[in-house]
Each structure stands twice: as structure tokens, then as C-alpha cells.
Amino acid sequence: MRKNDNHAFVNQVLVCLLLTFGCGGALGLGAVWVRHQISVTAKSNRALQTSIAEVKRRLDATAAIVESEQSYDALTRRNAAWHLGLAPATDTQVVRVTEDPVMRLARRRDRNLFNDGFMPVTFRVARGN
Numbered sequence: 001m002r003k004n005d006n007h008a009f010v011n012q013v014l015v016c017l018l019l020t021f022g023c024g025g026a027l028g029l030g031a032v033w034v035r036h037q038i039s040v041t042a043k044s045n046r047a048l049q050t051s052i053a054e055v056k057r058r059l060d061a062t063a064a065i066v067e068s069e070q071s072y073d074a075l076t077r078r079n080a081a082w083h084l085g086l087a088p089a090t091d092t093q094v095v096r097v098t099e100d101p102v103m104r105l106a107r108r109r110d111r112n113l114f115n116d117g118f119m120p121v122t123f124r125v126a127r128g129n
Helices: 003-067 070-079 101-110
Strands: none
Touching: 070 101
């Protein structure tokens, strides 16, 4: 009988040992999978950052080209090359606004707000026959 109790104890220890190894292995495998997912995400983030930097670089280059084409010298060259006959604005054509432009434009937008489409209404009073 004693032999069976000892054998039962060894079986319990082996089962616990196997469960511990199984759980440890599962945790290890999970940790490896999580590290792999982190690596994949980091790689895609680096690729996105590279593409964003490339787009920003191209945008800056395009902005520089546009700014160079909007300079006074470039515009006068284009005017002469394309025979447009354009002339710079004179002081009489320039209107300087000293007030707040937002309020000015709001007043301008709303000035006909209440009198648009005003039509007088007349009533005829019917007289008895």
C-alpha cells in the first residue's frame, strides 16, 4: 500500500511539472509572438515615416517652385515672354482697408439680409353689394 501512495505522489509531481512546463512554454510562445507583432508594427511605422518624409520633401520642393514663380521678376518675365500686356497696379487702383476685414465682409454680406425680395402687399376691402 505504501508503494502505491508513493507512486501516486510521483504521478502528481510529474503532472504538476508537465503543467508548469506547458504553461511556461505557452507563455514563452506568447511572448515571442508579441515581440514579433511589435517588430512588424515598428517596421510598418518606419515605412510610413519614410513615405511621410518623402511627401513633405516633395511638398516643400513644390512650394519653393511656386514661390519662385510668384516673384515679381518671374511674373514680369512671363508677361514679356507671353506678350500679355499686363501692367502693375497703380496707387489709384489700390484700396487700403484699415478696419477689421472680417467685420467689414460680414456687414457687406448681411447688408441686404432683411430687404431682399421686399414686395409690398396690398389688401382690397370688399364692400357689400
